[in-house]
Amino acid sequence: MTSPETLRVLNRVFGYDSFREGQHEIVDHVTAGGDALVLMPTGGGKSLCYQIPALIREGVGVVISPLIALMQDQVDALRALGVRAGFLNSTQDPDERRLVEAEFLSGELDLLYLAPERLRAESALRLLDRGKVSLFAIDEAHCVAQWGHDFRPDYLALSELHERWPEVPRIALTATATKATHAEIASRLNLEDARHFVASFDRPNIQYRIVGKNEPRKQLLELLRTEHAGDAGIVYCLSRRSVEDTAEFLVRNGIDAVPYHAGLDAPTRAKHQSRFLREDGLVVVATIAFGMGIDKPDVRFVAHLDLPKSVEGYYQETGRAGRDGLPSTAWLAYGLQDVVQQRKMIDGSEGDAAHRRRLSAHLDAMLALCETVECRRVQLLAYFGQSGTPCGNCDTCLSPPESWDGTVPAQKLLSTIVRLRRERGQKFGAGQIIDILLGKRTSKVGQHDHDSLSVFGVGTELGDGEWRGVVRQLLAQGMIAVEGDYGTLVATEAGDEVLYRQRKVMLRREPERAAKPAKSRRAAVSAELPEDAAPVFERLRAWRAATAKEQGVPAYVIFHDATLRQIATESPSSLTALGTVNGVGDNKLAKYGEQILEAVNTLPSTPPS
Missing domain, CATH: 1.10.10.10 (Winged helix-like DNA-binding domain superfamily/Winged helix DNA-binding domain)
Structure with a gap:
């Protein structure tokens, strides 16, 4: 039974009438002071599982996140909801840090974001000692797994949180974990005795497709032109050179694309990431250095031009598509040279024989997914220890190979x-x-x-x-x-x-006929909107884009597409009616309500007769 207080906060702050499956048990457990380890897919609503308890419990919720480049956007999104949020990281000058520290000590924050390396500093630990911490949320908890795909050494020290603050509840969250990684997270963070919550890893709106390589950049261009024209997406490549060459190729062929890899200077990386978050329809071509924590809901496709090193990496990267629940595509071009290259990289890798065996096991599982004649989704879920039935929405279901x-x-x-x-x-x-x-x-x-x-x-x-x-x-x-x-x-x-x-x-x-393509974003939107709602939706999107630009925040910080679609469909005529729409909490209703009603009820101009 969900407590009335958590439901009240969910509705008043976040604008939702009910929790998604599994959320309310986690929220109530952590609010009551229990430790939790949460495995939930990207887009499943993990952040609410610590944000709501932090708003209810006395003190400040401290969120440990490796995503320094995204902390500003995370805080902006919370402040748009009326949540008092702040962050401390190396991008701030001393005055900015002192201001946030003062807000923390005076209890003027609900949530404080910190990078894990900051907790290695005794000054940060002393700061937390002087304030009141309501909970610790360890986001992207798979980073503690030493042989995982995103290992961060600083995460190993987070086990000390429980030793120093034994009365403060901890919640560790990740979207990607096999049974072995799950056990490693629990062990390294001293969460064996915590309550473990494991949601289904299935993302039914994502269509998984793996094709044989045959001039992969041209294959990618065909995918974008025929299925994802004007859509935002991510293209992953193995090398920096391939990232640069692919981005240039797309730009030459009329696709708005930018590169992203660790070899670019920090201002360029920040600029390209900011453009991706704030603009519609931009394609980022990147190494795996890009994407963790990206909260952009309308990424319509994730494409891989090189074979990922593991199923965990593949699942994490493809999971960045379709966070809004609309049809999206996970597309991978795969060929002989990928296998040769990956085997050579493993043979030449640093580490002992056991490490190379682990890398080989990861690759073998990825190859098995590529070569299967069964449902991709069933195989993907089985890798994470979950069962499934043929989905009817992957290439092997739509065009079964022999x-x-x-x-x-x-x-x-x-x-x-x-x-x-x-x-x-x-x-x-x-x-x-x-x-x-x-x-x-x-x-x-x-x-x-x-x-x-x-x-x-x-x-x-x-x-x-x-x-x-x-x-x-x-x-x-x-x-x-x-x-x-x-x-x-x-x-x-x-x-x-x-x-x-x-x-x-x-x-x-390989089958002779290709799999049925996923609907494009525009096709999906059109199919779900009544004819008279479509122009209202476009007016709302235009208003949102202008508002986001004026405030210097991503458009989804204002409202998600799903909220705008509901507004366009229901056409509310009063603030009371608008307040019942999912995603319209008290703060946004007060801030944007009149503007939205004006956009909804503006009659389209008609040309003179």
């Missing part, structure tokens, strides 16, 4: 690798091996006399692209491996079982 018996082609390829090594003492990459199988008399084939091999020309039943798919899948299944700087291929023990002991090999054949 499995085929690839034992004979696998044996031919393995035989070529083995014969080159045994008979000639040679190792080659995929291109030369495929040329031998296809019987191509290239200069390199002639130079090494490979046309005299017994396997020369035995693979003409498949084309070059199909053979590359065989190589990719045998790499994914661990039947061949990559060696050395030149990406040469060798057979493994698992490959020997195929070659000598007739182990069966099942492979995936």
